[in-house]
Amino acid sequence: MSVLVIKPGLLTSVQDGGRAGYAGLGVGRAGAMDWPAWRLANALVGNAGDEAALEFTLLGPTLRFEQNAVIALTGADIDAHVDHHRIPTWTCCALPAGSVLRLGGMRHGCRGYLAVRGGWATPVVLGSRSTDLHARIGPFDGRSLQANDQLAIGASDACAWLRPADATHVLPWGLDPQPWLDYHNGPLALMRGHHFDALDAASQHAVFNTTYTISKDSNRTASRLDHASLSLQQPLELISEATLPGTLQLPPSGQPILLQSEAPVTGGYPRIGQLAAVDLARLAQRRPGDTVCFRETTLDESLQRLAQRQERLQRLLRHIAQRQSEE
Secondary structure, X not given: OOEEEEEOOOOEEEEOOOOOOOHHHOOOOOOOOOHHHHHHHHHHOOOOOOOOEEEEEOEOOEEEEOOOEEEEEEEEEEEEEEOOEEOOOOEEEEEOOOOEEEEEEEEEEEEEEEEEOOOEOOOOEOOEOOOEOOOOEOHHHHOOOOOOOEEOEOOOOOOOOOOOOOOOEEEEEXXXXXXXXXXXXXXXXXXXXXXXXXXXXXXHHHHOOOOEEEOOOOOOOEEEEEOOOOOEOOOOOOOOEEOOOOEXXXXXXXXXXXXXXXXXXXXOOOEEEEEOHHHHHHHHOOOOOOEEOEEEOOHHHHHHXXXXXXXXXXXXXXXXXXXXXXX
């Protein structure tokens, strides 16, 4: 045993980059919902990049570390304490054996990430350690963490730039979360979907001129958007077709749903839009009660923005590695 779950938080699960390549068999990707935050947490502890981290929602877990560990917290703005002493997020901390990490509520955002040097050594299922809560695939039989669960930490090389000691030690530098968190809940970029033209004129206008509210019924599968109902010009009879994270569907209720990381690989509802992939992380940090509005975009613009973010992320990853080599 390396880490004992004392309190699981509201929804805490093991996630990595996702289970790619199995959509043809009906298996979705799952994985971290805020991909940059997950990737940066791994970088801060010196992991290669694809190790599993813990993703927690709205209220974080309480964990007891039975061995020395090096950790990093990214994502939502959260209260974090080790043995009643507050520790910062978006940096790297060394914890001595016996430390109790308490993660509280989030002041802003919806999801946070806890990476540990060496990653969480859970079983690999179909090439990934990610938990698909909807399909019940992954660690702990595909469920979220519960009290008294035990997590093992993977093997890693000695950390020359931050050695665990008898007391908690925090690296003297960290990252600015501002570029990676959408503090102003700005508009999300949406492309017209295959069935957008099937909406009536008023609903087509409303898609890009309405402020929606994230429903309390939202989860890792989809965010439900509350507002006045959208309507089709006439009923459609559709066969199931491919869907992706970010697909905006219109169920019979008229309240659109925006698919998330655990999106099914097919769906039969009209697909009225597709969120730009670069904005999926921003959507992941919207909590129930937060607002969502859309601006229209194109595939070319969406690809360009995604490439720009990836370039910015790669520069930051190289900078982190350089700073660690200088310690």
